[in-house]
Each structure stands twice: as C-alpha cells, then as structure tokens.
Amino acid sequence: MSNYRSEDQKLSANIEEYLETIYKLSHNGDMVKTTNISKCLNIAPGSVTQMLKKLDNKGYVDYSQYKGVKLTENGLKAAKSVTRKHRLLERFLHDILKLKNSLLHDQACEMEHTLSDEAERALCQVLNHPDKCPDDCPIPACDLPFTSCEECKARKEEEVSVVGKRDENLIPIMDLKNHQKGKVSFIRGDYKVIRRLLDMGITIGAIISVIKVAPLSGPVEVSIRGSKLAIGRDIACNVFVELTGDEEGLA
Amino acid sequence: MRELKDHANNFIKQSADLQEVQKQSSEIKQQSYRQGHRHKKRFKWGIKRRQPAYKGEEVAWRKRKGITIALAGNANVGKSVIFNELTGSNQIIGNWPGKTVELAEGKLCFEGQDINVIDLPGIYSFYTYSMEELVSREYIAYEEPDVVINVIDAAVLERNLFFTIQLLEMKVPLVICVNQMDIAKQKGIIIDTKKLEIALGVPVVATVAIRGEGLHELVEKAVDVARNKSKNKLNPMEYGAEIENRIQALTQFLESEKLNLKYPLRWVAIKLLENDPEIRKLIESKSRESVSRAYQLAEEIENIHKEPSFSVIASERYSIANRVSQGAQIQRKIKTSFAEKLDRLVTHRVLGYFVSALVIAGLLLWTFVVGDFLSGILSDIFSFFQPVDPQVSGSLVSILWNGAFGGLVAGVTLIVPFVIPFYFMLSLIENSGILTRVAFMMDSAMHKIGLHGKALIPMILGYGCNVPAIESTRILENRRERLLAAFAITFAPCSARTIVIMGLVALYVSVWWAIALYAIDILVMLIVGRIALKVVPGETSGLIMEMHSFKVPSVSVALKQTWKRTKSLIYLVFPVYIIASALIQALYALGFLTPIANLLAPITVFWLGLPVFAGVVLIFGAVRKEYTLLMLVALFGTNLAAVLSPVQFIILALVSMLFIPCLSTITILFRDFGWKATGTIALANIATAMIVGGLFYRIINPLF
Numbered sequence: 001m002s003n004y005r006s007e008d009q010k011l012s013a014n015i016e017e018y019l020e021t022i023y024k025l026s027h028n029g030d031m032v033k034t035t036n037i038s039k040c041l042n043i044a045p046g047s048v049t050q051m052l053k054k055l056d057n058k059g060y061v062d063y064s065q066y067k068g069v070k071l072t073e074n075g076l077k078a079a080k081s082v083t084r085k086h087r088l089l090e091r092f093l094h095d096i097l098k099l100k101n102s103l104l105h106d107q108a109c110e111m112e113h114t115l116s117d118e119a120e121r122a123l124c125q126v127l128n129h130p131d132k133c134p135d136d137c138p139i140p141a142c143d144l145p146f147t148s149c150e151e152c153k154a155r156k157e158e159e160v161s162v163v164g165k166r167d168e169n170l171i172p173i174m175d176l177k178n179h180q181k182g183k184v185s186f187i188r189g190d191y192k193v194i195r196r197l198l199d200m201g202i203t204i205g206a207i208i209s210v211i212k213v214a215p216l217s218g219p220v221e222v223s224i225r226g227s228k229l230a231i232g233r234d235i236a237c238n239v240f241v242e243l244t245g246d247e248e249g250l251a
Numbered sequence: 252m253r254e255l256k257d258h259a260n261n262f263i264k265q266s267a268d269l270q271e272v273q274k275q276s277s278e279i280k281q282q283s284y285r286q287g288h289r290h291k292k293r294f295k296w297g298i299k300r301r302q303p304a305y306k307g308e309e310v311a312w313r314k315r316k317g318i319t320i321a322l323a324g325n326a327n328v329g330k331s332v333i334f335n336e337l338t339g340s341n342q343i344i345g346n347w348p349g350k351t352v353e354l355a356e357g358k359l360c361f362e363g364q365d366i367n368v369i370d371l372p373g374i375y376s377f378y379t380y381s382m383e384e385l386v387s388r389e390y391i392a393y394e395e396p397d398v399v400i401n402v403i404d405a406a407v408l409e410r411n412l413f414f415t416i417q418l419l420e421m422k423v424p425l426v427i428c429v430n431q432m433d434i435a436k437q438k439g440i441i442i443d444t445k446k447l448e449i450a451l452g453v454p455v456v457a458t459v460a461i462r463g464e465g466l467h468e469l470v471e472k473a474v475d476v477a478r479n480k481s482k483n484k485l486n487p488m489e490y491g492a493e494i495e496n497r498i499q500a501l502t503q504f505l506e507s508e509k510l511n512l513k514y515p516l517r518w519v520a521i522k523l524l525e526n527d528p529e530i531r532k533l534i535e536s537k538s539r540e541s542v543s544r545a546y547q548l549a550e551e552i553e554n555i556h557k558e559p560s561f562s563v564i565a566s567e568r569y570s571i572a573n574r575v576s577q578g579a580q581i582q583r584k585i586k587t588s589f590a591e592k593l594d595r596l597v598t599h600r601v602l603g604y605f606v607s608a609l610v611i612a613g614l615l616l617w618t619f620v621v622g623d624f625l626s627g628i629l630s631d632i633f634s635f636f637q638p639v640d641p642q643v644s645g646s647l648v649s650i651l652w653n654g655a656f657g658g659l660v661a662g663v664t665l666i667v668p669f670v671i672p673f674y675f676m677l678s679l680i681e682n683s684g685i686l687t688r689v690a691f692m693m694d695s696a697m698h699k700i701g702l703h704g705k706a707l708i709p710m711i712l713g714y715g716c717n718v719p720a721i722e723s724t725r726i727l728e729n730r731r732e733r734l735l736a737a738f739a740i741t742f743a744p745c746s747a748r749t750i751v752i753m754g755l756v757a758l759y760v761s762v763w764w765a766i767a768l769y770a771i772d773i774l775v776m777l778i779v780g781r782i783a784l785k786v787v788p789g790e791t792s793g794l795i796m797e798m799h800s801f802k803v804p805s806v807s808v809a810l811k812q813t814w815k816r817t818k819s820l821i822y823l824v825f826p827v828y829i830i831a832s833a834l835i836q837a838l839y840a841l842g843f844l845t846p847i848a849n850l851l852a853p854i855t856v857f858w859l860g861l862p863v864f865a866g867v868v869l870i871f872g873a874v875r876k877e878y879t880l881l882m883l884v885a886l887f888g889t890n891l892a893a894v895l896s897p898v899q900f901i902i903l904a905l906v907s908m909l910f911i912p913c914l915s916t917i918t919i920l921f922r923d924f925g926w927k928a929t930g931t932i933a934l935a936n937i938a939t940a941m942i943v944g945g946l947f948y949r950i951i952n953p954l955f
Contacts, residue, residue, distance in 0.1 A: 148535065148539070150531075150535060150539065150542050150543060150546065153546060163558060163559055163562040164558070164562075165557070190792075193792070193793060193795070194562075195378055195561065196375075196795050197795065198561070198562060198565035198566075199375045199376035199378060199413070199565065200375060200410070200795060200797070201409070201410050201413065201569060203562070203565050203566040203569050204558065204562060204566055205566060206566075206569065212598060214598065214600075214603075214691055214692055214694060214695070215600040215601075215603075215692075216695045216696070217695050218691070218692065218693075218694045218695040218704075219691060219694045219695075219704065219794050221598070221691065221798060224410075225407075225409045225410050225569070225572075225573070226406070226407050226408065226409055226410065226576075227407040227410045227797060228797065228798040228799075229795065229796065229797055229798065230687070230690070230691045230694070230704070230794055230795075230796045230797075230798050231793070231794065231795055232694060232703055232704075232793035232794030232795070233694075233695070233793075234793045235793035235794070235795065
C-alpha cells in the first residue's frame with residue numbers, strides 16, 4: 001500500500017500542485033477554467049495551458065480548449081491523496097505544533113509532497129482521524145482497505161513485529177550453549193509467530209534453556225515452563241534472552 | 252417342629268434372597284458399567300467425522316438427546332485415548348501434535364445416562380489464527396456442551412493451565428482431567444489434585460487414560476457437573492491490578508451496551524484488550540464504542556508496561572498458571588529416565604539420522620519380509636483349493652465366476668499380507684513419539700523443499716495412505732505449505748503402491764529392485780518438491796513444535812488400529828476387487844479392452860516399452876493403485892512372469908506408482924485445495940511418470 005505508486009508513477013511536486021488546485025476548484029466534477037487555475041497558482045495562463053496539455057497526455061485530466069479541464073479517475077485519486085496529506089498536515093501544524101494560521105498553508109504545501117503513505121496513516125491515527133482541516137475544508141477519506149478507522153488502527157497494531165526491549169547484552173537463543181539458561185527479553189518476527197510463541201509459554205521474562213541444537217543448521221530444542229519445544233532456526237535467531245548465569249544440571 | 256423347620260427354611264431362603272438381591276444389585280452396578288461397554292460396542296461404527304463449522308455459524312448442529320461432553324485441551328495430552336476408552340471407538344491415536352483435525356463424535360451409556368462425547372482438536376490457546384482453535388472455540392461457544400472435560404498433561408502442568416484459565420474465562424461447565432499421571436511420576440512430578448481443585452474451583456480428577464485408571468470417576472464428576480450445571484463458583488482468576496481494573500471497566504462498559512452475545516462479557520473484554528481480530532469484528536458490528544473503549548484501555552496497559560497489550564496479557568496469564576501449578580505440584584530430582592536416554596540417542600547429531608533412516612527402512616523391510624512370508628502361506632492355501640487361471644473362453648457365467656474368484660485371491664494373497672504388518676508397525680511408530688524427533692532432525696533438509704520439519708509427519712503417514720496424510724497436512728501453517736506437502740505426498744509410496752511394488756517387483760523380479768524403486772520414488776519426491784517450490788515461491792514459515800516424551804507404544808492399541816485400518820481397506824476394496832475382476836475378465840473375453848489399449852500403445856509400447864495391455868491396466872490403476880495388480884491378475888492369472896519381462900515389471904510398477912494420485916486422493920485434494928490445484932497436481936504426476944518411466948526404461952533395459 002505504501003508502494004501503490006511505483007517509482008515511475010511518482011508525481012512531481014509540480015503536477016501534484018496542479019491536481020490539488022483543480023480538485024479544490026472543481027465542485028461536483030465541474031469543468032475548471034484555465035484562468036481560475038492561473039489565478040490560484042499565480043502562474044501565467046500560457047504556462048498553465050501547456051501544463052494542462054501535458055497532464056492530459058499523462059491521463060490525469062481531460063482538457064479541452066475554451067471549455068476548461070476536468071480530472072480523470074486517475075487524476076482524482078492522486079489529487080485526493082495529495083489534498084488529504086495537505087489538510088492532515090495543516091491539522092498537525094495547527095493542533096500539535098500550534099503554528100499561526102497564516103503559516104499553515106505554505107508549510108503544508110512544502111511538506112505534502114514528501115510525506116509517505118505510512119506517515120500519512122500514522123498522522124491520521126495520531127490526530128484521531130479528523131475529518132476537517134483547520135479552515136473547515138473536508139479531508140478526503142483514505143483509500144486504505146479498511147472498513148473503519150478502528151480497523152486501520154488495529155491492523156497497525158497487528159503489524160507490530162517486536163515485543164520486549166532490545167538491549168545490546170541480549171543474545172539469540174540460537175547462540176546459547178546446550179543447557180545454558182536465559183530470560184526471554186525480546187522477540188521479533190511475524191505477528192502470528194510471536195503470538196504462537198507467547199501461547200506456547202515463551203513470554204517476556206520467562207526462563208528458557210536450550211536442550212540441544214539439531215545438526216546441519218537445524219532447529220533448536222528448548223525447555224520452557226516444563227515443556228519441550230522444537231523451534232526452527234529462523235525463529236530461534238529472533239528470540240533474544242538475557243543470560244541468567246546459571247546452567248541447568250543435566251538431570 | 253415342622254414350623255420351626257419351615258421357619259428355618261424360610262430364613263435360609265430369605266437370606267438367600269437377600270444375597271440374591273445383593274448380588275443382583277452389584278450385578279446391576281456392574282452391568283450398568285458393562286452396559287456402557289455394550290453400548291460402546293453398538294456404537295463402535297457410529298463414529299462420525301464432520302466438517303467443522305466456521306465464522307459464527309449459528310447453532311446449526313442439532314441439539315442431541317442426553318448429555319454432551321466435549322474433550323478439550325492441548326495437543327497430544329491423551330484426549331483421543333480417553334475418547335476411545337469412553338466410546339469404544341477407534342479414533343486413531345498418535346504421539347504427535349495435531350492428529351485430530353476435525354471433531355470426532357461418539358456415544359456412551361453411563362449408568363443409564365446417554366452421553367455424547369466430542370473429541371475436539373488439540374489447541375494451546377483460543378487465539379483464532381489456526382483452524383483448530385477456531386473450530387474448538389466456536390464449538391464450545393455455540394454448541395454449548397453440557398460439560399467440557401479439559402484434559403491436561405500432568406507432566407507439563409503450567410503450560411496446560413494457560414489454556415485451562417481461558418476455559419475458566421469462557422465460563423464453561425468444567426471438569427479437569429489431569430492425565431498421564433504415570434509419566435509425570437516418572438519425571439518426579441507429584442500433583443496434588445485437591446489443591447488444584449481448590450485453586451481452580453472446579454472438580455479435578457487424576458487419570459492414566461491408557462490404562463483406564465480414573466476414567467469412571469471422571470465421567471461421574473462430568474455427569475454431576477452437567478446435571479447440576481454448576482457454573483464455576485469461584486471468580487475467574489484475577490490478573491494483576493492494572494490489567495484487572497481495565498478488564499472490569501471494559502466488562503462493565505460492555506454490560507451497559509447490552510450486546511446480545513454468546514460469549515461471557517469478561518472473556519470478550521479480555522479478548523478485546525488482547526486485540527483478537529475475530530472478536531473485534533464481532534463486537535464492531537454491534538457497538539463501535541466498545542471497540543474504541545477497548546483500544547483506549549489497551550493503550551493504557553501498553554503505556555504502563557511499554558509492551559503490546561497481547562504480550563502483557565499472555566505473560567500475566569502465564570504467571571497465574573505458574574502460581575497455580577507451583578502450588579499444586581512437587582518436583583523431585585530423579586535419575587535420567589529411559590525415555591530421555593532414548594531421546595538423546597534419537598536426536599544425536601550422527602546417530603539420530605541413522606535412527607531416522609532405520610525407522611523408515613525398518614518399516615519397509617519389515618513389510619517386505621513379513622508380507623512376503625504371509626503371502627506365501629496364503630497363496631499356498633488357495634492353490635490347494637483351486638488353481639487360479641484366467642479363463643477367457645467358455646460360458647460367460649464361468650468367466651465371471653472365475654474372475655470373481657481371482658479377485659478374491661488377489662485381495663487375500665497380495666494385499667492383506669502386506670498391509671497388516673505395515674499398519675501394525677506404523678501404529679507403533681506413530682504412538683512412540685519418534686515422529687516428532689525425526690521431524691526435528693530433518694527440519695533443515697525439509698527446508699530444501701520449502702517446508703519445515705513438521706511436514707515430514709504427514710509425508711511419513713503418506714506411506715500408509717495418502718488420504719489421511721493429506722488431511723493431516725492441516726498441522727502446517729498456511730495453504731501454500733499445505734499444498735506443497737500434499738503435492739509431495741501424492742508421490743509417497745502408500746500401502747497400495749507398496750502392494751504394487753511387492754506384487755510385481757519383489758515377487759517376480761527381486762527384493763532389491765523393489766527397494767531401488769522406493770529409493771527412486773523418494774528421490775523423485777525431493778526433485779519434484781524442489782521444482783514445485785520454484786513454481787509456488789514464498790517464505791517458509793518456521794517450526795514451532797512441542798516435543799512430547801517418548802512412550803512405550805501399546806501393542807494392543809497398535810493391534811486395534813491395525814485392525815481398524817485393515818478392516819476399512821477390506822470393506823472398501825474387496826467388493827470392488829471381486830466385482831471388477833469378474834467384469835474385467837468378461838470385458839476382455841468379449842474384446843472390449845483391446846481398442847483402448849491400442850489407443851494408448853504409442854505411449855505404453857514405444858515410450859515405456861510395456862506390452863499393449865498395460866494401457867488398460869494403468870487406467871484402472873488410477874481408480875486405486877492396487878487395481879493395477881488386480882487387472883493383471885484378472886487378465887492373466889497369478890503367473891504374471893509369463894506375460895511380462897523383468898524390465899516391464901519394474902517399469903509398470905514405477906509408472907503406476909507415479910502417474911496419477913488415486914481417485915480417493917484426488918477427491919481429498921479437491922476438497923482441500925479446489926479443482927485448479929488438483930488438476931495441476933494430477934497433470935504434474937502424469938508428466939513426471941512419463942518422463943521418469945521412459946528414461947528409466949532406457950537406462951535399465953541394457954542391464955537385463
């Protein structure tokens with residue numbers, strides 16, 4: 001979703017600016033006059049016409065001389081996205097950074113083109129998914145595949161790929177010697193894998209000891225909470241423990 | 252005087268009556284238990300498997316008469332053993348996790364009370380990422396069994412209690428069965444069930460299910476709980492204050508929202524705080540405020556612990572489990588047990604592989620030797636009665652009769668002798684727990700074909716029959732892995748293929764060529780698996796598997812399972828064998844088969860170097876692999892050496908082994924993976940068989 005626009009499709013700031021303006025000026029999908037755009041962007045009508053033809057070629061707008069210009073489906077999508085970023089940023093600058101109203105627009109204009117989609121999603125969540133910008137203009141809805149903002153937030157949590165705290169002294173259980181003990185302190189990996197490990201008793205703070213490592217870079221057998229588990233090497237490399245110092249007796 | 256005598260007589264009679272009554276009553280008591288047994292017998296075949304229900308399917312499962320008991324618990328704690336003991340059915344049991352993939356249902360009559368027993372798949376948590384967990388959870392929530400028996404492994408009390416706590420939170424009527432007390436004792440673990448009972452607030456019964464110990468009491472307690480519907484009296488286990496407060500706050504909020512839910516509110520609250528996707532979706536459809544509130548509270552927990560809330564709650568739940576288990580068990584130091592010594596040997600860095608290879612080779616060799624021996628005896632017996640010769644002339648009736656008899660002889664002499672020793676050994680291996688060790692040792696090798704070690708278990712089971720093997724691929728994490736494993740399994744030399752190899756190659760060529768074919772088959776499996784991996788790329792998920800203790804496999808259990816498997820094979824195969832054999836001979840005599848065989852001649856004769864009739868033989872082999880053999884016998888009698896050369900025996904066996912999954916395998920593939928995948932697998936098998944068969948023919952032909 002972050003790469004729904006691949007490199008070659010990435011729009012220049014200039015194009016985004018045009019699309020955003022056309023979006024702002026067109027209500028209910030009306031044609032927008034070249035002169036209005038020229039006024040709004042403070043650019044000579046000749047240059048505007050030239051740019052609009054370019055956009056037409058790229059398939060973002062339908063441009064016809066004398067009548068004006070209209071966003072295509074593709075153009076609308078891009079325009080909404082950049083407008084959304086602009087207005088979210090305005091909200092952010094206003095609500096959180098407490099910038100003066102007069103500064104908002106220009107600052108947001110600068111930032112909107114470099115804001116990644118992930119950052120946009122995070123921003124939306126931090127701001128508690130607002131629906132209007134400080135000037136009371138509606139913020140277009142995102143096109144993420146979620147049915148609700150709650151789901152968006154929940155999914156983000158599900159994408160969590162670490163539990164515990166990373167520390168330099170920690171070592172992965174893969175590197176423990178046979179019968180060496182450690183305290184589980186940090187796990188990273190796929191959400192489902194972490195969930196499964198937690199269910200099987202490998203929780204943060206649990207004492208784990210290695211029974212043996214299978215040869216040929218095979219899995220590791222560990223003892224945890226009185227049970228024995230075989231854990232694949234890839235997973236075992238991502239479960240980190242703090243050494244407790246003592247070794248488990250052979251019995 | 253006479254009166255006195257009468258009186259005395261009366262007295263004697265009375266006392267005799269009394270004794271009679273006493274005897275009767277004790278008999279009644281015995282009988283009621285025995286009646287259970289008899290009842291068991293009656294329902295022996297009454298075991299049903301059914302597709303699990305998904306996604307909030309409302310109470311579709313009909314309400315039954317009598318009490319319903321559900322067996323729930325971690326994988327491999329002995330649920331199926333208890334199930335079998337109670338219902339007298341023969342659920343296949345095995346010492347490896349994930350064997351029961353669907354619900355099994357059986358009946359029992361206990362002291363006049365009809366009881367339905369449900370065996371749920373083994374799970375570690377109610378988190379809904381795996382199919383088994385969803386099945387169990389929905390069964391318990393929607394079907395509302397009258398009582399749930401939570402079977403727990405006495406040797407791994409703490410980990411098992413993690414699940415028990417979740418059951419308590421679901422507020423199901425519960426009886427705890429602490430099973431495998433004998434193994435725990437061997438490990439020096441003594442469990443005080445009384446203390447456990449007090450800590451958990453539900454009845455606890457200690458059992459050794461494999462010997463039937465404690466089961467009577469278990470059912471007694473379960474029936475008692477079911478009748479009184481005594482909900483858990485004690486409050487559920489309390490979490491740490493900062494979590495407990497939020498659970499209660501959310502529970503109250505949910506209560507005020509007046510949602511009509513099947514699950515208890517406290518449990519829903521905990522699941523919401525844990526961010527369980529299924530429950531979140533369920534609640535979101537009814538009250539979005541509840542979900543928002545849950546997020547808020549979960550965030551607070553996260554801020555306190557600097558940890559995702561699900562991790563905090565899992566840790567907390569484990570600390571409760573730890574507290575309860577520490578309070579109820581004593582761990583004594585003991586000497587290294589035999590099982591542990593064996594464990595060390597089997598997972599030894601060098602010897603381990605040797606043992607793994609020995610297990611598989613031993614299984615096959617044992618089948619060869621014993622099968623050959625039994626087969627010899629049986630065919631001697633039959634030829635004593637009537638020599639089997641194909642009869643292609645004479646009246647239609649005599650052709651049919653002769654064909655039918657030939658089919659029976661083929662079944663008895665070629666199939667039964669090989670599957671019985673095979674199934675017996677497979678049961679012993681399955682029950683010993685050695686499969687998990689083999690999976691552990693072979694994990695890195697399995698990664699070469701994009702699977703992890705656990706996938707080896709279904710593949711070894713594939714040596715018995717592809718159908719249950721493909722079913723058991725459900726122990727794997729995702730569809731891609733299941734598909735890869737199922738594909739590899741379709742090449743596994745199942746017992747039917749073994750029969751073909753035995754019947755054609757070992758009997759008519761030599762045992763060594765039969766073993767060579769096995770080796771080729773395994774090689775093909777690896778190569779094709781490797782190619783499949785290139786076609787279906789993706790990340791291999793890691794191995795997380797519990798390593799259960801070794802158990803001395805019980806011979807009686809193995810015999811029972813052998814009988815069950817053999818019986819279902821005989822029931823399925825023999826009628827078809829006899830009828831098909833008769834029909835085929837008739838069709839052959841009437842000249843219907845020749846055109847088909849001629850049509851396939853370019854492939855069978857020119858590419859594979861087989862006789863013309865091989866085409867028909869192979870087509871029938873697609874229905875069931877044994878039919879390859881049956882066809883030959885039907886057409887030419889048991890003296891096959893007259894019609895096939897040694898090379899042709901080998902090639903025919905090889906091609907029929909590889910060329911297509913049998914009809915029942917195709918059916919199960921279709922059910923689990925759909926037509927597209929099934930078609931692709933079948934085509935891949937045919938292509939492989941043709942390539943390997945043709946090349947191998949050209950390689951070995953000069954040798955003979």
